[in-house]
Amino acid sequence: xxxxxxxxxxxxARLNTxxxxxxxxxxxxxxxxxxxxxxxxxxxxxxxxxxxxxxETGGLVCHEI
Numbered sequence: 761x762x763x764x765x766x767x768x769x770x771x772x773a774r775l776n777t778x779x780x781x782x783x784x785x786x787x788x789x790x791x792x793x794x795x796x797x798x799x800x801x802x803x804x805x806x807x808x809x810x811x812x813x814x815x816e817t818g819g820l821v822c823h824e825i
Contacts, residue, residue, distance in 0.1 A: 768813065771806050775799075 782799055785791035 765813070768806065768809050771802070772810075775803055775806055 778799065782791060782795065786796065
């Protein structure tokens, strides 16, 4: 696994961890606009990185043994 893959997976994990608390704050009306926009920007950036990775690797996942 490359360093870029590890960094992408780490960011996806952070986004996953942050989602539930943000969703609850959105539901109760306490999430700020900045907070929501920041999460959205991070999510879009991670999605673009994931899409770029899939394109570059042809969708294949390689495992070193």
